[in-house]
Structures are given as C-alpha cells and as structure tokens.
Amino acid sequence: MTNTDLMVRMLEEAGVRWLFGIPSGPVLPLIDSLRQSSVQFILTASETSAGFMASTVGYLTGIPGVCASTVGPGATNLTTGVGSAWLDRSPLLAITCNVASAAEWKGHRRASNQLPDLSKEAADAIAAALKKAHRPLLVTGLTFTRVSAARQLLQFVETQKIPFVSTLHGKGFLPEDHPSWVGVIGRARRTNVKALTDRADLIIAVGYDPIEINYEEWVGETPVIHVSTEVAELGAGLNFVWNEACDLDRAIEAMNRLQTFANDWSQETWQEHRVRLERALRPGGSDFAVQTVIDILRNQLPANGILAYDVGAHTHQIATQWRTNQPKTLLATNGWSSMGYGMPAAYAAKLVFPDRPVVAVVGDGGFQMTAGELALARRLRLAVPVIVLNDGWLGLMKVKQERRNYPLSGVFLGDPPESPAHYFGVPCRPARTPEAFRDALDWAFALEEPSVIEAFIDVESYSATVFD
Numbered sequence: 001m002t003n004t005d006l007m008v009r010m011l012e013e014a015g016v017r018w019l020f021g022i023p024s025g026p027v028l029p030l031i032d033s034l035r036q037s038s039v040q041f042i043l044t045a046s047e048t049s050a051g052f053m054a055s056t057v058g059y060l061t062g063i064p065g066v067c068a069s070t071v072g073p074g075a076t077n078l079t080t081g082v083g084s085a086w087l088d089r090s091p092l093l094a095i096t097c098n099v100a101s102a103a104e105w106k107g108h109r110r111a112s113n114q115l116p117d118l119s120k121e122a123a124d125a126i127a128a129a130l131k132k133a134h135r136p137l138l139v140t141g142l143t144f145t146r147v148s149a150a151r152q153l154l155q156f157v158e159t160q161k162i163p164f165v166s167t168l169h170g171k172g173f174l175p176e177d178h179p180s181w182v183g184v185i186g187r188a189r190r191t192n193v194k195a196l197t198d199r200a201d202l203i204i205a206v207g208y209d210p211i212e213i214n215y216e217e218w219v220g221e222t223p224v225i226h227v228s229t230e231v232a233e234l235g236a237g238l239n240f241v242w243n244e245a246c247d248l249d250r251a252i253e254a255m256n257r258l259q260t261f262a263n264d265w266s267q268e269t270w271q272e273h274r275v276r277l278e279r280a281l282r283p284g285g286s287d288f289a290v291q292t293v294i295d296i297l298r299n300q301l302p303a304n305g306i307l308a309y310d311v312g313a314h315t316h317q318i319a320t321q322w323r324t325n326q327p328k329t330l331l332a333t334n335g336w337s338s339m340g341y342g343m344p345a346a347y348a349a350k351l352v353f354p355d356r357p358v359v360a361v362v363g364d365g366g367f368q369m370t371a372g373e374l375a376l377a378r379r380l381r382l383a384v385p386v387i388v389l390n391d392g393w394l395g396l397m398k399v400k401q402e403r404r405n406y407p408l409s410g411v412f413l414g415d416p417p418e419s420p421a422h423y424f425g426v427p428c429r430p431a432r433t434p435e436a437f438r439d440a441l442d443w444a445f446a447l448e449e450p451s452v453i454e455a456f457i458d459v460e461s462y463s464a465t466v467f468d
Ligand SMILES: Cc1ncc(C[n+]2csc(CCOP(=O)(O)OP(=O)(O)O)c2C)c(N)n1
Pocket: 310, 311, 312, 313, 314, 315, 337, 338, 339, 340, 362, 363, 364, 365, 366, 367, 389, 391, 393, 394, 395, 396, 397
C-alpha cells in the first residue's frame, strides 16, 4: 500500500465521497489511488472553486469536504476557498504537496462534548433579565446552524412571546413565516430592521457568531445575553450580562423550561414592521429589477429547493427578501465573502442532493470570475440553472461609491452583450421581462442538464435598498 492509498482509505473511512481540485505531477499518485476507491475526483476549472465546493459539502454533510491542489499557485488559489470555509465555519480538508520546510503547523481542537453544561446558569441569567426587560429580542446566527434541534428554540419564542431576527447564515433555522420573525440584520433595508431592533431593551443571542456582524455594529448599549459555544469578545461599550461558552443544545432545553415573563411587545407592532419592510424592499421604478427576479424565483423554487448565491449587491437583497422555513436551503459566504462562491456551491449542493432542485444566483462580475465551472457542470450533467444578474455593474461597488460621494469609476462592467446560445456547451437564455424570466425558469427546471439564464435587470433599485 502506498502513502496515497492510505490517505484515500482514510478518506473513505471518514465518509468522504468527493475530492475537488486540479492535479499536478506530485498530485497524480493521489488521483491514481482515487481510481480504485469510492471517492470521486472532481476536476474543477480553478482551485478556488474546488475550495468552495469542498466548503459547501462540509457545510451540508458535516463530513469534511476535501480539496487538493499543486504547490504554489494551486495552493494560493485553493486558500481562497479554505479561508471561506474557515470563516463560514465549514469542515474542510485541503491537501497540497509538500516542499521541504522547517515550519510546523500546530492546530487546536475542541470537541463540542468538552463544552461545559452551563444550561442552568444560562437559563437563570435569561430569567433574571427577562423579568426586568420590557422588549426582549432574540437573535440567532452562524453557530445556531450547528445545534441539533434548532426548531426547539421556537418553544422559547412562543412561551415568551418575543420577536426574533437572524443573521444571513441563521436564515431558515427558525421559520421565517412565523409571526415573531422580524427580519435579517445588517442586510438590505437594514435601517427598517434596525428601527425595530433599536426598540429592544434586551438581546438574547443564541448561537451568534460576530464573524458575520460585530455586536458593536447594531446593539449599542442594550444588555446582551450571549449564549454560544464560544465567548464573544468584549468590545468597548458592549453590555454583556452573560457571556460564557457552553453546550448550546442543553442551554436551549433549559430556556424552554422557563416560565413566561410578561413583556410590552405586541404582535401588531411586528406585523406593521414586516409590511413596511416588504414594501421598502420593492422600490418602484423598473419592472425588471433584482426584487422581481427574487420574487419569481421564490415562487417557482419548491420549499426544499436550494439557492446558492454569490457576493455583491444581490447578496444583501436576497438575504433580506428571500423567505425560507428550512435549514440549509440557502448557501452563501458571509465572513470571507469572496465573489465566485455561488456557482461552485450550487454544483456541490447538487452532488450532495441530486434529487432536490438547486439553483445559483450570481452577479455578472462573479459570473465572469467563475464561468469556467460551467464546463464542470456540463461534464457531470449537473442540472443546475445559473441565474446571472446582468446589471452591467459591480453593483455593490457602485452603491458604495454613491454612498461615499465618489464619482462612479472602475465599477462599470460594460453594457451587457446579447446572450450567446451557450457557454461551453451549456445552453443560455436571456430574460428582459418578468414573463420571459418565468418562462426561462420553467425551461431550466425541466432540463436534465445545466443551464444559464441571463436576467437583464435594472441596477438602480439597489441604491434604494442596499445600505439603507
Ligand atoms: C474575490 C473578491 N474580489 C472582490 C470583492 C469585493 N466585491 C464585493 S461585491 C463586488 C461586486 C460584485 O459585482 P457582481 O458580481 O456584478 O454583483 P452585484 O454587486 O452587481 O450584484 C466586489 C468587487 C470580493 N468580495 N471578492
């Protein structure tokens, strides 16, 4: 048995099913050992995508996603995906080739079963704070996505009759059609959401990871109870009344056993807030803007369908506008936040769940970075529609220049050309109206192969929704 045979056997024993990457001379023995194994080698167009695909498999399955590259440029390309997995907290194993070096990497490990059970102390702290509070608010985040039974927290919400918000990553782990749902923090129409969260006089953060949005950016001096597997950093001005690392599942169980504490919120307040938010997300102007695309797609994608999206102005809009009641139906990067994530993530999701509809939404800038992966989708016949938001701009950069009163410069991609019949053999259709987009989606979902839909949207609506 060779070293690479042994590596591959270990991957098999861990339940790994795919290894993503691009070979080089030193990687060839590994590729050769894979041939006889249950682990499939998936050739990507760039190592960056291999890293994103591995990160997505890790997130969806809990088994580390595996990627491999050559030394030097392969490894530096791969690190973009590795960084993304690191900050999105996805298990990932990256394999590259060795060069002689004295450097030694020391990792650290802490299994979740080593976390103290502070459930009683946490529940006591919450009870004492709830007793004093008039308008408590619950927030969930990235760490909450790893609890065993996220839905159980709904019992706490309903017993205490309190509203909840989430971060982008927390979406779907509590149902977003619940009367207590009041939004997503820090994304499109953030000021609408902040108008409500600013009224809270207690923030109960369950599984909140500041990697997405630092507390400093939105909580002010409001008392915070931080219940998570990691303690939060004590930023200046923050007012933590509880901040301990503990077993989150046990803490939620204890929270559910608390008696009801009265508060001053009313469901009407939350309902009026939601109506205002929905309206603000859909400013008038063009008939065919990002919000139209999102509404139509939401309507046509089944509840168990998976949407992977990229990084740009559209990320902000999707995070606030998209509604889901199902965990892990939205794939996005929100820490490292690298463009180019959306397409590989969607393809990885289709490998993991071949029987579920999977779709990618990407900006035209991100598409130009990753279009080569369409060749991968064609080779593997991954029936994933890629929706390109062809607005002609690095939309997020355009909005940022406007907000900071810079003249627009260096952010125009050019007027989008007519759509080609195909990219790398993957068929493509244009959509310039809501009707054409609906038809194109029907066409794409009926195909048993990959497709591209180019939605020629008006960029201007972002100026009203993103960073406002
Ligand atoms: C690899 C990488 N480079 C640059 C950025 C900074 N950045 C964030 S969004 C964005 C523009 C994205 O444009 P596009 O893909 O067209 O999406 P849109 O904003 O138009 O929705 C840029 C340049 C980034 N996040 N990642």
